[in-house]
Amino acid sequence: MSGWARHEGLAVALDRENVDTDQLIPARFMSTPRAEGYGRFLLHDLRFDAGGAPVPSFVLNRAPGASVLVTRRNFGSGSSREAAVYALVDYGIRAVLAPSFGDIFASNAVNNGLLPARIEADAADALIAALGQGTAPATIDLAAGTATVGDTTLPFALDPVWREKLINGWDDIDLTRHHAAAIAAYRARLAADRAWAIPRGEHAR
Structure with a gap:
């Protein structure tokens, strides 16, 4: 997966709360x-x-x-199907701005290069009203933690680890590999300090 730090595209408003994963991709299509x-x-x-x-x-x-979606609270709630994120990514959506997200959906999103950007409910209201039925240029800056939609620039909340994963194009396995040296050092220190606790043959690994 390719990482990204900045995205420029078109934003649109999806003026709906509680858009769940079955709405994002109905189950009957998931055998494709x-x-x-x-x-x-x-x-x-x-x-x-x-x-x-x-x-x-x-x-x-x-x-x-459109590649930036501005919507309302509880986006991506419902089942844990990762296909909901696939549908957004394959369509071309790079970022979703909303007051809240389904927890599993948000984690799946980051692992597939999609930004789940949490913004204040008042900010979502204002952006949705400004967009109306139209579009506006949008810029997402991951390093700065800001989204610009039309003439409005606002901060969004994102876990620092998720920001790192998006910028580097990492999933959870990649993130673990990034700490391989620290893991190896900890393992060696544990083997030295608690040799009695390591099963026979483990020292050689």
Whole structure:
């Protein structure tokens, strides 16, 4: 996965609370191989009508090139399906700005290069009102911890470890490998200090 520190794109508003993972990608699409891409399934039952035709008024149909989503609280709640993040990433969404996120969704997002940026509820209200049915240029600066949407620049909350993972393009395994030297030193110190506690044969590893 490629890391990133700065993103410039178009922001749109999804004026909904509690957008759960089943809305992000309905379960019936999850048997599709990931290699075929999940972007076409993103928010499928909101983007398309019962006959499969695009709903003209839906935000992503009005702005198909958007890469920054501004929405309301509890985004990504519900089941732990990582496919919800795949759908956003494969569609081209790089950052979601919201007052709160489902915990597992947020962790999955970071591991797949998607920024779950927590902003104040009042800030979300203001951005959603300013965007209305349209779009605005957006810039996300991970190092500074700021998002600029139109003429508004605001801070967002992000765990420092998650920031490091996004900038470097790391998942949890990569993050652990980054500390390989410290882990090896701790293991050697433990073997020296508590030789009696190490099973036979472990010293050689």
